[in-house]
Amino acid sequence: MIVSFDLDDTLFVSPLTHETEKALSFPFNRLYREQLRKGTISLIHQLQSQGDKVYVYTTSYRSESYIRNLFHHYGIQFDRIINGAVHEKEVQGKKSEAMPSKYPSRYRIDLHIDDDKSVMENGKIYGFRVFLIGGQDDAWAAKILMELERIRKLSDF
Helix, strand or coil, X not given: CEEEECCECCCEECCCCCCECCCCCCCXXXXXXXXXXXXXXXXXXXXXXXXXXXXXXXCCCCCHHHHHHHHHCCXXXXXXXXXXXXXXXXXXXXXXXXCCCCCHHHHCCCEEEECCHHHHHHHXXXXXXXXXXXXXXXXXXXXXXXXXXXXXXXXXX
16 A cells, blocks of 8 residues: 655644654754654554555655655655655646645555645545544554555455
């Protein structure tokens, strides 16, 4: 399966509102100020160890190298990174009608994890699966794993 994650307010969260992974040590904590939602590292490693591909799919225009390097310091390698620039080029392209802010089915993504309700609504309209997460939730990773198991059973993965 292919699972994608949004960054802002999904994997990147504020330590004022969420439990976070241990911050990077100096000097990397100066280069990469984003804080990871607690459980991100173990969830991504678990997904990859069971053979799933893991993507980032964000509307952010952070560069692919910035995202790769930041997560590298946490021991995470993504199979693909789709940022705002890639989405704009590959999904919106020269189409005159506005495409949704994310279009996971274009990349054969089986489940996209996001915090934005409009992405969930677009999933219903355009036919892609979205799992919504938000505030502090100690069980967020377990809920994603359960949803993936449900999809596997339905889809015969």
